[in-house]
Structures are given as structure tokens and as C-alpha cells.
Amino acid sequence: MTGPHSSDPLTGREARGGGPDGALSAERVFAAGARLAAESARFNGFGWMRGTSGNLSEVVGRDPLRLAVTASGLDKGELAETDVAVVGPDGAAVGVEGVTPLVPSAEAGLHARVAALTGADAVVHVHALSAVVAAHHWPRGVRLRDVETLKGIGRLAHDDEVVIPVIRNSQDMVELGDRFEEAFDPRTPAVLVASHGLYAWGADLKRARHVTECVEWLLSYAIATR
Numbered sequence: 001m002t003g004p005h006s007s008d009p010l011t012g013r014e015a016r017g018g019g020p021d022g023a024l025s026a027e028r029v030f031a032a033g034a035r036l037a038a039e040s041a042r043f044n045g046f047g048w049m050r051g052t053s054g055n056l057s058e059v060v061g062r063d064p065l066r067l068a069v070t071a072s073g074l075d076k077g078e079l080a081e082t083d084v085a086v087v088g089p090d091g092a093a094v095g096v097e098g099v100t101p102l103v104p105s106a107e108a109g110l111h112a113r114v115a116a117l118t119g120a121d122a123v124v125h126v127h128a129l130s131a132v133v134a135a136h137h138w139p140r141g142v143r144l145r146d147v148e149t150l151k152g153i154g155r156l157a158h159d160d161e162v163v164i165p166v167i168r169n170s171q172d173m174v175e176l177g178d179r180f181e182e183a184f185d186p187r188t189p190a191v192l193v194a195s196h197g198l199y200a201w202g203a204d205l206k207r208a209r210h211v212t213e214c215v216e217w218l219l220s221y222a223i224a225t226r
């Protein structure tokens with residue numbers, strides 16, 4: 001068994017974690033890891049998580065907040081159930097007995113912030129080209145109306161203008177989280193990060209996937225009809 005401060009066998013990097021979280025089991029973490037790996041392979045197949053891009057998370061504890069998040073820098077088309085890290089509210093690694101402490105996604109801090117602010121139990125971040133192109137065309141938000149697929153993100157298809165917010169990119173997850181907090185609309189489960197990609201969320205990973213797929217379609221539609 002590996003202790004909470006051993007290095008990542010793939011990257012050789014040390015995961016800096018807090019003390020082990022006794023409330024979490026390795027089984028729970030790896031079950032989440034299996035779901036994250038399956039969705040990651042799906043999104044990689046769509047071309048939205050090419051190479052090492054993108055990251056996914058699932059809430060595995062609320063009090064205190066704990067997320068299972070994809071490990072950093074790995075091929076997102078080839079993740080295994082064990083390619084997962086556990087983080088706390090600030091995105092820092094938390095040790096779990098029986099879980100080798102891989103380096104969490106560089107964007108884990110934003111995942112935790114999204115989960116805390118929205119109440120969502122799953123967060124998806126993909127580098128879909130349509131998200132970056134749409135944010136380029138509409139840096140103050142992507143406006144959508146009168147299209148049936150809006151129902152797929154929980155909005156009305158008609159008589160409702162939906163704005164998908166756009167925030168400026170940053171590598172500082174606290175700064176990015178602050179921008180997210182200011183911009184997000186609780187009615188619209190997605191935010192674009194300019195020159196970067198898309199964040200979407202849902203009550204579980206399947207719902208977050210459906211939102212991601214519908215938002216990506218809506219962005220492609222907006223670009224095609226502009």
C-alpha cells in the first residue's frame with residue numbers, strides 16, 4: 001500500500017496532500033474514478049478532450065467537501081479508474097487510505113468552487129473547439145433563444161433568452177473561481193472560459209454529460225448561424 005505522500009508513478013511528481021480522510025474509502029474513490037474515466041474516453045472520442053486536455057470531477061463528500069478529480073497531465077482517452085485524485089475545497093490533494101496520491105488536475109480548485117457554488121455533484125471541463133470559437137465571437141456571453149435544444153440544459157426553448165456567460169482565462173484558480181462566481185447564472189449550468197474551454201455541471205455525471213453535449217451543440221449552432 002502506498003502512503004499519502006508517495007510520488008505519482010506516471011509523472012514522478014509528489015502530491016502534496018493533507019492527512020488521510022478516514023471517512024472516504026478507496027472503493028468509493030475508484031468507483032468515481034471508473035465513471036470519470038468512462039466519460040473522459042467518451043469526450044476524447046468527440047475531440048473535446050484531446051491529448052491531456054480537460055478534466056472531470058465528482059463530489060464524494062460534502063461535509064467537508066471532497067471531490068474525486070481526474071489526475072493531471074494524463075492522456076484523457078486512456079484513463080483507468082485509479083487515475084484519480086481526491087481534493088478538498090481549495091483543490092489541494094487529500095489522502096485516502098489505499099489510494100495512491102496522484103497529482104490532481106491543475107484545475108481542481110475551480111471544480112471545487114463550481115461544486116460549492118452550484119450544489120452540483122459533477123463538473124465537466126472540456127476543450128471543445130466550439131467553446132473557444134464562441135467565446136472569441138461573443139466575449140460578453142453567448143445569447144441563445146428559440147431553439148429546442150435549450151430544453152436539454154433545463155431552459156425554455158422559446159420565449160426565454162439564455163446567455164451562456166464567458167469569463168477571462170487565468171491559470172490562477174482562485175482568480176478564475178472569483179470570475180466564475182461573479183458570472184455564473186444558477187439557471188444555466190455552463191460557463192465558457194475564453195481561449196480555453198467549457199465548464200458544465202449537473203446533479204450527477206450523466207446529467208453533466210448531457211448538459212455538456214447540448215451546450216456544445218448550441219455553441220456550434222450559434223457559430224453556424226451567426
Ligand SMILES: CSCCC(=O)C(=O)COP(=O)(O)O
Pocket residue numbers: 051052053054055070071072073074104105106107125
Ligand atoms: C493541454 S491541456 C492544458 C491544461 C488544461 O487546460 C487542462 O484542461 C488539463 O489539465 P489537467 O491538469 O487536468 O491535466
Ligand SMILES: [Zn+2]
Pocket residue numbers: 053054055107125127196197
Ligand atoms: Zn483546461
